[in-house]
Amino acid sequence: MELFAALYLILALIYISVGIKVLVLDRTNPVNRFFFILTVCLSVWSLSLFFAGIIKNPINIIGIRLFGKVYSYLFYSAVAVTSFYVLGLMKEKR
Numbered sequence: 001m002e003l004f005a006a007l008y009l010i011l012a013l014i015y016i017s018v019g020i021k022v023l024v025l026d027r028t029n030p031v032n033r034f035f036f037i038l039t040v041c042l043s044v045w046s047l048s049l050f051f052a053g054i055i056k057n058p059i060n061i062i063g064i065r066l067f068g069k070v071y072s073y074l075f076y077s078a079v080a081v082t083s084f085y086v087l088g089l090m091k092e093k094r
Contacts, residue, residue: 009046009050012044012047013043015042019040020036022035022039037082038079042075045071048064048068048071052068
């Protein structure tokens with residue numbers, strides 16, 4: 001296994017463990033739920049880079065990297081929309 005592939009796997013595990021820990025602290029808080037969704041998305045992105053690092057077939061590598069790129073674009077747009085929603089909820093509570 002290559003060094004970068006191992007680092008991406010470790011990073012995905014760290015993302016998901018931090019997200020679960022924050023969600024367990026308070027499930028009803030919308031910011032905690034948003035952070036959990038954020039960490040799950042980041043771990044999926046990191047896992048796509050991990051699989052692209054360990055697969056030796058060039059066609060599969062291109063497909064997985066394309067999935068990672070499209071997923072990251074969708075992820076960033078979803079983060080922008082969701083963060084505006086969460087910030088709107090935070091302003092209404094005050």
